[in-house]
Amino acid sequence: MQISVTPESFRLKEAFTISRGSRTEARVLTVRVASGGATGWGECVPYARYGESLESVSAQIGALPRSLTRHGLQDLLPPGAARNAVDCALWDWEAKTARARVWDLARLPAPGPEITAFTLSLDTPENMRAAAARNAHRPLLKIKLGTDADMPRLEAVRAGAPKARIIVDANEGWTAEVYADLAPHLVRLGVALVEQPLPAGQDDMLAEIARPLPVCADESCHDRASLPGLKGKYDLVNIKLDKTGGLTEALALKKQALAEGYGIMVGCMVGSSLAMAPAVLLAQGAAVTDLDGPLLLAEDRPEPLCFDEAGVHAPAAALWG
Numbered sequence: 001m002q003i004s005v006t007p008e009s010f011r012l013k014e015a016f017t018i019s020r021g022s023r024t025e026a027r028v029l030t031v032r033v034a035s036g037g038a039t040g041w042g043e044c045v046p047y048a049r050y051g052e053s054l055e056s057v058s059a060q061i062g063a064l065p066r067s068l069t070r071h072g073l074q075d076l077l078p079p080g081a082a083r084n085a086v087d088c089a090l091w092d093w094e095a096k097t098a099r100a101r102v103w104d105l106a107r108l109p110a111p112g113p114e115i116t117a118f119t120l121s122l123d124t125p126e127n128m129r130a131a132a133a134r135n136a137h138r139p140l141l142k143i144k145l146g147t148d149a150d151m152p153r154l155e156a157v158r159a160g161a162p163k164a165r166i167i168v169d170a171n172e173g174w175t176a177e178v179y180a181d182l183a184p185h186l187v188r189l190g191v192a193l194v195e196q197p198l199p200a201g202q203d204d205m206l207a208e209i210a211r212p213l214p215v216c217a218d219e220s221c222h223d224r225a226s227l228p229g230l231k232g233k234y235d236l237v238n239i240k241l242d243k244t245g246g247l248t249e250a251l252a253l254k255k256q257a258l259a260e261g262y263g264i265m266v267g268c269m270v271g272s273s274l275a276m277a278p279a280v281l282l283a284q285g286a287a288v289t290d291l292d293g294p295l296l297l298a299e300d301r302p303e304p305l306c307f308d309e310a311g312v313h314a315p316a317a318a319l320w321g
Helices: 054-062 070-076 081-098 125-134 151-160 176-188 224-230 247-259 273-282
Strands: 002-018 021-035 038-044 118-120 140-144 165-169 191-195 215-217 236-239 263-266
Touching: 002 054, 021 054, 021 081, 038 081, 038 273, 054 081, 070 081, 070 247, 081 247, 118 125, 125 151, 140 151, 151 165, 151 176, 176 191, 224 236, 224 247, 236 247, 247 263, 247 273
Parallel strands: 118 140, 140 165, 165 191, 191 215, 215 236, 236 263
Antiparallel strands: 002 021, 021 038
């Protein structure tokens, strides 16, 4: 098996800001695996929050043995961006080798479109209201918050998009006190869900304070090993391929989380259609789909995913799978 890693960047339509910082481009790694005349590819987004960089992830992938299988990969790399890109590339390679679609190989129904959230990045209340108004036609908006002055932003977004369903992502930016103060207002403003209000590892208070609306674990949930630590604190888990280390573990996490009573959210880092394509399979039947990465880009892959009024559609074989 030949493996190559290529760093690439995709310009964003506008700056994207969360509580931890801002960016104007998506910096990704594209991985290709080739054997027997077939080439599969995948994409990952190394994430500094988890100690990853383009260089460190490239080194992890470069150290892999050439006698590689998807099942063997699970023990060779930990959950994270490196394993994700290789795992998804191997799924694509298997599909091309078998002349079948990935969902057939995974014994899943053919995927249909799923309504996806559209993210409004952290900004001034005035700018967030304007962004909400521009996107008020969308059925689901996701607001990036996570400061101690978020109430005006919440009010502004609701005023800009009075009919949209809204979810909120604090990206670990609140304290228990701030969240407890905000929670009744989240309910009043019709917020459907809040993601990761408290920092991972400092979220035990969620088991002790009132949870008047559903709370979703993001940074606190990576793979199946995370689930025991979430009991009593979270109602949903946000499954991202760059956290689980690929589609293989993501499908297993989804199955186990559902069995344990959690709702499912399927999310993404800011990447191209190649990164989102495997996640469309994962998103089937999820309570919340958040695969808007390509909608934030000024440029994308050839044969990009189709987004329309029905949602995000399954990838064409020319893109992935």
